[in-house]
Amino acid sequence: LSTAAEVDELITPSVEIRYTKNLINGKFMDAASGKTFPAYDPRTGEVIAHVAEGDQEDINRAVSAARKAFDEGPWPKMTPYERSRILLRVADLVEKHNDELAALETWNNGKLYEQAVNIEVPMFVRLLRYYAGWADKIHGLTVPADGNYHVQVLHEPIGVAGQIIPWNFPILLFAWKVGPALACGNTVVVKTAEQTPLTGLFAAQLFQEAGLPPGVLNVVSGFGPTAGSALASHMDVDKIAFTGSTDTGKIIYQLAAKSNLKPVTLELGGKSPFIVCEDADVDKAVELAHFALFFNQGQCCCAGSRTYVHERIYDEFLEKAKAAALRRVVGDPFKKGVEQGPQVDSQQFEKILKYIKSGVESNATLECGGDRIGTKGFFVQPTVFSNVQDDMSIAKDEIFGPVQTILKFKDTDEVIRRANNTRYGLAAGVFTNNLDTANTLMRGLKAGTVWINCFDVFDAAIPFGGYKMSGVGREKGIYSLHNYLQVKAVVTPL
Ligand code: NAD
Numbered sequence: 001l002s003t004a005a006e007v008d009e010l011i012t013p014s015v016e017i018r019y020t021k022n023l024i025n026g027k028f029m030d031a032a033s034g035k036t037f038p039a040y041d042p043r044t045g046e047v048i049a050h051v052a053e054g055d056q057e058d059i060n061r062a063v064s065a066a067r068k069a070f071d072e073g074p075w076p077k078m079t080p081y082e083r084s085r086i087l088l089r090v091a092d093l094v095e096k097h098n099d100e101l102a103a104l105e106t107w108n109n110g111k112l113y114e115q116a117v118n119i120e121v122p123m124f125v126r127l128l129r130y131y132a133g134w135a136d137k138i139h140g141l142t143v144p145a146d147g148n149y150h151v152q153v154l155h156e157p158i159g160v161a162g163q164i165i166p167w168n169f170p171i172l173l174f175a176w177k178v179g180p181a182l183a184c185g186n187t188v189v190v191k192t193a194e195q196t197p198l199t200g201l202f203a204a205q206l207f208q209e210a211g212l213p214p215g216v217l218n219v220v221s222g223f224g225p226t227a228g229s230a231l232a233s234h235m236d237v238d239k240i241a242f243t244g245s246t247d248t249g250k251i252i253y254q255l256a257a258k259s260n261l262k263p264v265t266l267e268l269g270g271k272s273p274f275i276v277c278e279d280a281d282v283d284k285a286v287e288l289a290h291f292a293l294f295f296n297q298g299q300c301c302c303a304g305s306r307t308y309v310h311e312r313i314y315d316e317f318l319e320k321a322k323a324a325a326l327r328r329v330v331g332d333p334f335k336k337g338v339e340q341g342p343q344v345d346s347q348q349f350e351k352i353l354k355y356i357k358s359g360v361e362s363n364a365t366l367e368c369g370g371d372r373i374g375t376k377g378f379f380v381q382p383t384v385f386s387n388v389q390d391d392m393s394i395a396k397d398e399i400f401g402p403v404q405t406i407l408k409f410k411d412t413d414e415v416i417r418r419a420n421n422t423r424y425g426l427a428a429g430v431f432t433n434n435l436d437t438a439n440t441l442m443r444g445l446k447a448g449t450v451w452i453n454c455f456d457v458f459d460a461a462i463p464f465g466g467y468k469m470s471g472v473g474r475e476k477g478i479y480s481l482h483n484y485l486q487v488k489a490v491v492t493p494l
Pocket residue numbers: 164165166167168169191192193194222223224225227228229230232243244245246247248249251252266267268269270300301302398426465466470471
C-alpha cells in the first residue's frame with residue numbers, strides 16, 4: 001500500500017484555471033452579490049481558485065436569459081441540422097482540449113488523470129455527437145383517429161431546462177444533461193456542484209466558441225440550498241433534471257411540486273449488489289468485484305457496494321479480495337500507475353471514516369484498511385469488511401468510498417430477496433457461467449441496470465436510471481429526448 005511519503009510528491013497540473021465566473025447570456029460574470037467560494041485540490045486540501053458564488057439573483061438572471069433565448073432567440077427555430085452542426089463543433093473543440101479538461105477535472109476532483117483523459121472527456125465528446133446526431137431525427141407522428149380529422153402529434157422543445165449535477169463525474173454528467181436538452185432545441189441553466197465548478201465553466205466557454213447563441217446555455221456555480229433550490233423552485237423553469245443523492249432528490253421533487261409542477265427527472269443514489277455465484281471463476285470475480293466497488297475512489301452512484309459471495313467459494317474469494325485491496329496503489333492521481341486518488345473533499349472523507357468506524361462497532365470484520373493515508377488531503381486506505389450482515393449500516397447506506405463489504409449467501413432465491421431488500425434499485429452485477437442462473441437473477445433483480453459478467457459498461461445509447469428511490473425516469477439513449485420534449489396533438493377537420 002502506498003505510504004504517506006509517496007502521496008506527498010505531487011505533480012503540478014499542466015493547466016491554467018481561466019474560467020471562474022458564471023456564464024450568463026453568453027458572458028462570464030461575477031456573482032450578483034460579488035461573493036466567491038473556494039475550489040480545492042483534494043490531494044492537499046489547498047485552495048486552487050475562487051469561483052463566483054451564484055445564488056437566487058444569479059439564477060434569476062440566468063433563467064431570464066434562457067427564457068429570452070428560447071422565446072425570441074434563434075435556437076429553437078433554427079433548423080435541427082444547424083443545431084446539430086453547432087453541437088458537433090462543440091464536440092470537436094472538447095476533443096481538442098481533451099487533456100486540459102481532464103487535467104482540470106483531476107485537479108479539482110481527485111480522480112485519476114488516466115481515467116479523465118481516456119474515458120470521461122472522450123465520453124463527453126461521444127455523448128454530444130450522439131445527441132447531435134439525434135437533433136434532426138426528432139419527429140412526431142400522425143394518428144389514425146376519427147376519419148373526419150387529420151391528427152398530427154408534434155414533439156416540441158419543452159422550454160427552459162434547469163439541470164443540477166453532482167461532483168463525482170462533473171464533466172461527464174454535464175454532457176449527459178446538456179446534450180439531449182440542447183439537441184431538442186431547449187435552452188438550459190446548469191447548476192454545477194460546489195465541490196467541482198471548474199470543468200463546467202471551461203466547457204461552457206467551448207459551447208460559446210462553437211457558436212451557440214447567447215443565453216442558450218447558462219452555467220451557474222454555487223451551493224445547493226441557495227442556487228440549486230432557486231433553480232428547482234423557479235416559476236419560469238419548465239423542466240428540472242437532477243443527479244445527486246436521494247435526500248436532495250426528494251427536496252427537488254417538492255420544490256418542483258410547490259412551484260409550477262415542472263416535470264422532474266431524478267438520477268439518485270444506490271447500494272448496488274454484486275453477486276458472485278458458486279460456479280464463478282474466483283480470480284476473475286474478485287477482479288471485477290474490486291473494480292465494481294473501487295472505481296473512481298468508490299464514488300459511483302452505481303458502485304457494486306454489496307458484494308454477495310456464494311458460501312462455497314466465500315473463503316477463497318475473501319482472501320483474494322483482501323489481497324487485491326492491499327495491492328491497490330493509492331497516490332497522486334496524476335501519476336501513472338496510481339489506481340486510487342483522494343476522495344473529493346473533507347466532508348466525504350470524514351463520512352467514509354465514520355462508516356468504517358460504524359462497521360467495526362457493529363462487529364463486521366475489518367480485513368484490511370480502515371484508516372486515512374498521510375496527513376494532508378483526503379486519501380483513504382482501500383478497505384474490506386467481511387462478516388457483514390444485511391442490517392448493518394455499512395450494508396444499507398451509500399458509503400461512497402473505497403470500502404468493500406462482503407456478504408455470504410446460500411442460494412439464488414435468497415440472494416435475490418436480500419439484494420432487493422433495499423430502498424435503492426440503481427444497478428446490479430451478476431457473475432456466473434450459468435445462463436439459467438444469469439437469467440433468473442436478471443429477471444429477479446429490481447434494478448435499472450443489470451450487468452452480467454461485466455460492470456460499469458456505459459454508452460450514450462444505453463438508458464440509465466433507477467428503480468425505487470434510486471430515481472425517477474431514465475436518461476441517455478432515446479429516453480433523454482422524451483424528457484426534453486412536449487407533445488402537442490393538432491386536430492384538423494378534413
Ligand atoms: P447532493 O445531492 O448533495 O448534491 C448534488 C447536487 O445537488 C449539487 O449540485 C448540490 O449543490 C445540489 N443540491 C444540494 N442540496 C440542494 C437543495 N436543497 N436544492 C437544490 N439543489 C441542491 O449529492 P452529491 O453528494 O453531490 O453526489 C453524490 C450523490 O449523487 C450520491 O448519492 C450518488 O449516488 C448520486 N449520483 C447519482 C447518479 C445517477 O445517475 N443515479 C450519478 C452520480 C451521482
